[in-house]
Amino acid sequence: MHKVWLERALPAEHAHLFSGVAALLGPGTATPDDPLVAIGGAEGIVAASKVRYNAVLFARAPHLRAICRTGIGYDNIAVDEATAHGIAVCNVPDGPTVSTAEHAIALLFAVAKNLAPATAALRAPDRFDFFTHFTGVELAGLQIGLVGLGRIGRRVAAMTRAIGMRVVAFDPFVDAAAAMAAQVEMAPSLETLLATSDVISLHLPLTADNRRLLNRERLAIMKPGAILINTARGGLVDEQALCEALDSGHVWGAGLDVFDPEPPPSDHPLVRHARVVATPHTAGATAACKKRIWEGAIRQVLEVLDGKRPAHLVNPEVWPRPIERRPGR
Numbered sequence: 001m002h003k004v005w006l007e008r009a010l011p012a013e014h015a016h017l018f019s020g021v022a023a024l025l026g027p028g029t030a031t032p033d034d035p036l037v038a039i040g041g042a043e044g045i046v047a048a049s050k051v052r053y054n055a056v057l058f059a060r061a062p063h064l065r066a067i068c069r070t071g072i073g074y075d076n077i078a079v080d081e082a083t084a085h086g087i088a089v090c091n092v093p094d095g096p097t098v099s100t101a102e103h104a105i106a107l108l109f110a111v112a113k114n115l116a117p118a119t120a121a122l123r124a125p126d127r128f129d130f131f132t133h134f135t136g137v138e139l140a141g142l143q144i145g146l147v148g149l150g151r152i153g154r155r156v157a158a159m160t161r162a163i164g165m166r167v168v169a170f171d172p173f174v175d176a177a178a179a180m181a182a183q184v185e186m187a188p189s190l191e192t193l194l195a196t197s198d199v200i201s202l203h204l205p206l207t208a209d210n211r212r213l214l215n216r217e218r219l220a221i222m223k224p225g226a227i228l229i230n231t232a233r234g235g236l237v238d239e240q241a242l243c244e245a246l247d248s249g250h251v252w253g254a255g256l257d258v259f260d261p262e263p264p265p266s267d268h269p270l271v272r273h274a275r276v277v278a279t280p281h282t283a284g285a286t287a288a289c290k291k292r293i294w295e296g297a298i299r300q301v302l303e304v305l306d307g308k309r310p311a312h313l314v315n316p317e318v319w320p321r322p323i324e325r326r327p328g329r
Contacts, residue, residue: 002305005042005061007035007051008070011290017298022305036060044301046070046294047077049262049281054078058085065322066304068297071096071284072151075206075233079315088304088322089314092296093151096284101155103283104201104231107255108160110277111227112137117274137198137227137252140164145197147190147213148204148232149174154182156201168193171204194221199229206233216241225252231283234260239270246275257283 002022009027010018018024025042028035028051035051044066047053053067053076067077068090082089110116113136121130144160146153146169157167161183168185170193179186187193190213194200200222204210214228214237222228228251230237239260245251253275263280264271271278284293300310309319 002043002302003041003063004044004046004301004305005039006046007048008046010046011294013291014294014298017295017302021302044068044305046297046301049073049076052076052078053082055081055085058082058087066090066301066310068092068300068310070293070297073205073233074314075235077314083315083318086318086322088310088318090297090300090304090310090312091314092293092300093312095293095296096289097151097155099286099289100152100231100283101159103257103279104152104156104203104229104255105159107229107231107257107277107279108139108199108201108227111229111253111255111275112139116277139199142166142198143168143196144199144201145169145187145193146184147171147193147200147202149179149182149184150203152231153201153203154184156203157182157184165199168197190218191221194218195223197223197226199227201229202232202236204232204236206235211235212238214238214242216244219245219251222251224250227252228254229256230254231257234258234262234264243269243273246270246273251275253277257281 003025004022005025006027008029010024025038031037036057039061041063042061043063045064047067047069058064058081064087066088067082069077070092072091072093074089074091077089079089114134118134140163143166146157146167149169149171153169161167168187170187170190216238219241242251242254246254255277256270257279258281270276300312303310304322307321313319
C-alpha cells in the first residue's frame with residue numbers, strides 16, 4: 001500500500017478514496033510541536049498552506065514522489081527544489097474558483113454598504129441618526145479593476161458585470177482574444193488600472209517578483225476613495241502602507257481575506273481597522289469547495305503514485321515518471 005501524509009485532518013467523507021489503497025500518516029495538525037514527525041515514510045502528501053515544502057522537508061521524506069495542494073496557490077511549495085528531488089507537484093485550480101469569486105463579491109458589498117460598522121452600531125446601546133451617519137457606495141456604473149484575469153478573475157468579471165459595473169483588467173499573460181471572450185477591457189498597464197478604477201480586486205498568484213505589488217507608491221496611484229479587495233495572497237500588499245492609506249482616507253475601505261503572515265494576530269491594525277472587513281482566509285471554506293479540493297488533491301496524489309500523469313501537474317519536467325526516491329538519494 002502507498003503511504004500518504006496529510007497536513008490537515010482528513011474529513012471522514014473522503015476516507016473511502018484511500019481505502020485499500022494507501023495508509024495515512026499524520027495529520028500534521030495533530031502534532032503542532034513538530035507537524036512533520038510522521039512524514040518520514042510518506043510517498044505522497046496532501047498539502048494545505050501552512051507548511052513550507054522545501055529541501056529541508058524533502059530530506060525528512062526520502063520516499064516522497066508527489067505533493068498536491070488542496071487549492072490553486074502553491075507559493076508554499078519550492079517547486080524548483082521539488083523538481084530537483086524528482087517530486088511531482090500538483091494543484092486543484094478549479095476547486096476554489098466559484099467560492100473565492102463569491103467571497104470577493106461578498107467582501108465588496110460588505111465594504112461598499114458599511115455592513116460591519118452598521119451592524120456594530122445597531123448592536124450598541126447608543127442610538128443616533130443611522131441614515132445620516134452611514135453613507136455607502138452604489139456600485140452600478142463604477143469601474144472595477146481586476147489585477148489578474150485567471151479562473152477567479154473571470155468569474156468576478158461576470159458577476160460584477162451583472163451588477164452593472166464596468167470591468168477592466170490588467171494581466172500581461174492574457175491575450176486580446178481571451179479578454180474579448182471574457183468581455184473584459186484590458187488596461188495598458190497596472191498603473192493605469194489603479195488610477196482609473198473605483199474598485200481594485202486582486203486575483204493573481206504570489207511570486208518572488210510580485211511580492212508587495214501594491215506598495216506605498218502604487219497605493220498612492222489608486223483613485224482617491226477607491227476600495228481594495230484581496231482574496232489572493234496577503235503578500236501582494238504592503239500592509240503598513242495600506243493602513244496609512246486607509247487612515248488618510250485615500251483608500252475608502254478594504255475587504256481582506258488574506259494576510260501576511262497568516263493567521264494575523266488579533267490586534268493586527270488591518271484586522272482592527274474601522275474601514276476594513278476582514279476574514280481569516282476562508283474564501284474557499286464552503287462545503288462544495290472543500291469537497292472539490294480534497295477529492296481533487298487525493299486523486300492526483302494517488303495517480304502519481306500509480307504512475308499516471310495527474311491532470312494539473314505544476315512541474316511537467318518531472319514526467320514521464322517521478323524519480324523513485326530512496327533514503328540517502
